[in-house]
Amino acid sequence: MIRIENLVKTFGAKRAVDGISFGVERGEVLGFLGPNGAGKSTTMRMVTGFMPPTAGRVTIGGHDVAESPLEAKRLIGYLPENAASYPDMTVRGFLEFAAELRGLRGSQKKQAVGRVVERCFLQGVLRQSIDTLSKGYKHRTCLAQALIHDPDVLIMDEPTDGLDPNQKHEVRNLIRELGRNKAIVFSTHILEEVDAACTRAIIIDRGRIVANGTPEELRAMSDLSGAVTLSAHGANAEKLSALGRVEDLNGAFRIYPRDKSRAADLAQDVVELVSREGWKVEGMFSERGELDEVFRRITLPDTVKR
Amino acid sequence: MRPILTIAKRELVANFTSPVAYVFLVIFLLLTGFFTFTAGNFFERGEASLAAFFGWHPWLYLVLVPAVGMRVWAEERRSGTLELLLTMPVAPWQAIVAKFLASWVFLLLALVLTFPAIVTVNVLGDPDNGIIAAGYVGSFLLAGAYLAVSCMTSAMTRNQVVAFILSVVVCLFLVLAGFNPVTDLMTRWASPALVDTVAAFSVVTHFDGFQRGVIDARDLVYFLSVIGFALFATGVIIRGHRAG
Numbered sequence: 001m002i003r004i005e006n007l008v009k010t011f012g013a014k015r016a017v018d019g020i021s022f023g024v025e026r027g028e029v030l031g032f033l034g035p036n037g038a039g040k041s042t043t044m045r046m047v048t049g050f051m052p053p054t055a056g057r058v059t060i061g062g063h064d065v066a067e068s069p070l071e072a073k074r075l076i077g078y079l080p081e082n083a084a085s086y087p088d089m090t091v092r093g094f095l096e097f098a099a100e101l102r103g104l105r106g107s108q109k110k111q112a113v114g115r116v117v118e119r120c121f122l123q124g125v126l127r128q129s130i131d132t133l134s135k136g137y138k139h140r141t142c143l144a145q146a147l148i149h150d151p152d153v154l155i156m157d158e159p160t161d162g163l164d165p166n167q168k169h170e171v172r173n174l175i176r177e178l179g180r181n182k183a184i185v186f187s188t189h190i191l192e193e194v195d196a197a198c199t200r201a202i203i204i205d206r207g208r209i210v211a212n213g214t215p216e217e218l219r220a221m222s223d224l225s226g227a228v229t230l231s232a233h234g235a236n237a238e239k240l241s242a243l244g245r246v247e248d249l250n251g252a253f254r255i256y257p258r259d260k261s262r263a264a265d266l267a268q269d270v271v272e273l274v275s276r277e278g279w280k281v282e283g284m285f286s287e288r289g290e291l292d293e294v295f296r297r298i299t300l301p302d303t304v305k306r
Numbered sequence: 307m308r309p310i311l312t313i314a315k316r317e318l319v320a321n322f323t324s325p326v327a328y329v330f331l332v333i334f335l336l337l338t339g340f341f342t343f344t345a346g347n348f349f350e351r352g353e354a355s356l357a358a359f360f361g362w363h364p365w366l367y368l369v370l371v372p373a374v375g376m377r378v379w380a381e382e383r384r385s386g387t388l389e390l391l392l393t394m395p396v397a398p399w400q401a402i403v404a405k406f407l408a409s410w411v412f413l414l415l416a417l418v419l420t421f422p423a424i425v426t427v428n429v430l431g432d433p434d435n436g437i438i439a440a441g442y443v444g445s446f447l448l449a450g451a452y453l454a455v456s457c458m459t460s461a462m463t464r465n466q467v468v469a470f471i472l473s474v475v476v477c478l479f480l481v482l483a484g485f486n487p488v489t490d491l492m493t494r495w496a497s498p499a500l501v502d503t504v505a506a507f508s509v510v511t512h513f514d515g516f517q518r519g520v521i522d523a524r525d526l527v528y529f530l531s532v533i534g535f536a537l538f539a540t541g542v543i544i545r546g547h548r549a550g
Contacts, residue, residue, distance in 0.1 A: 048393040051548050073395040080393070084386030088323050089316075100312040101394045129323075145390075 001026050001075075001153050001183035002047065007056035009042050009207075016042045018207035019056070026152065029179035031198035031215075032187040035299050039207040040187040041081055044157050047185070048078045060153055074102070077151035079159055083142035087131035091122055091141050094130060095148060102149040116144040119174070136167045143171070147178075154178060156186040160193060172196045191291040194218075205299040218294055225289025227256045228270050233280035243269050252283075309396045310404040317378075317408030327412065334370055334416045341366060342423060354431025359423050360441040360517045364481050364510055367452050372473035374413060375456020376466045378405050379544070384464040392548070402540050406457055406533075413449045417442065437519030444516020447529035448509055452477050454536035461543040477509075480532075484508025 002024040009017040017039040024030045034040050045051040047058050049065045049072060058065040063072040085094055095116065099109040117123055120140040125133060130141060139162065146154060159175065160168045168190075175184060175197045188194075194201045194215050201218055203211040211218055219225055230240070231252035240246045240253055243266065247254040257266045267286050274281055321327040338359065342348050346358030382388045391401055427433045452473075459472035482488045484505040492501045505511050509532075512525040 045389070050389050050393050070395045070397065073393060076393070078390070078393045080386060080389045082386055084390050086316075086320065086387055087385065088320050093319075097312065097316050098394070101309055101396060103308070103395070142390075 003059045005057045008054045010054045024183045026183050029184045029199050031194045031201040034204040038204050075152050077146035077154045079146045079156040081157040083139045085142050092126045098145040098148045116147045120144040135162050154184045210298045219289035222289030222294045224287045227287045229254045229285045231283045235279045309400045313404035314408040354433035363445050371452035372456045372470045375453045376469040378457050379461040380466045380469045440516050440519045451529050451532040454533040458536045458540045461540045480509045484510035
């Protein structure tokens, strides 16, 4: 549904987006990760046709955004950064306005508004003007606007920013549910969201893609992945170091595999060693790897890396 | 056409959901009343016409129209809704025209509400209502020209005050270029051809005909081309922002 080829955007001498290419198909939820200022919002603005790219191509459902913007925009629902909406309008007025701009009239419009109001839990605030709403409701109102025409493509710029944990949970569930038959791209810098909602994630840094894969694949890039953490009475680092590099964690030991591809054997080896030595095990975990460690490692400048 | 109507309707309604529109209407009517009947010596003139009424419009609009036009794009950029609007299936020119039309209709409403002036001259005397009608057409076009300029300056900044001041400065030029004291001053050192050329850019020169009851095609073309040019420039400015 979404095809992006060698997208470049320069602001003066700065290359905000520097040759990004990826594609998103129906049924995929792509998490767009990166530190602040990495080029996430700029990329999304080019995908939605708000900004023309300096170079490269974006096609939505076969329509080139630069050449046939109206056809491409019809397929997209967009939740901009900070969920901008007209503060002087009522929720109903705003949603009807969005529906009309999307070409919905009469009973179709009424149906569409009713559907998104239910979906985004806005029943209680329909008559309220948007500037009197709490941040969570404002956000959901803008999200409702993006869903009003049941778009095939949904682009969301930090959809959970500023929401409380319950609301975050709701929005993530909504994204996952919508992702079954839409192509979704959403940006975030909250890593747990990748696990909660994405089928695939892209990490960008300084305008370039630095990692692209399923949450599992990204996690496997972590140093920690495959390591075994053991807390056992009588255990000592000397014996354990025969199995791999050992880190002392104040009462527990973490053993890193020498060879990542044989990580599965490590746990087995540790179990055998423990039973041979007769140590009393209090706890033992096989680490999956942590996304934020991967994120930090690939997005921090070399000088800051430990 | 549909998107233009939808956006224009939203803009018009938005005007009236805040008290600003009502405050504007009251101030506009108070000022037109004051300038016509007190400062314009309406009663002492002893003639059944609205010359005292229309004569002030280029000056009155100088402050009031930018006050209407300043928020049109500046507000949209400040609150981030510009991104929302321009990612809808709407061509930028449609949004520009729609927003201009909505504010122009609002100014038309303000102008319509000055009808007591027409009633007054008709009760007191026997004026030529054709001249009055031409005056209203001219005044409406004049407001449109100022408004288009205000839309343009509004697109330049996200600060409404800056947009207001820029607009007043540009409109002031459009007035002064044809204002008699200024043209008199210019004739001392400039050739008559140059003075005429500069004056031809002025709204005052082209508004004169309407006040005398003449609707000249050249004046119509002037006002419509000022509007067209300013709206085109608005489009260029907005495209410039998006290109970064």
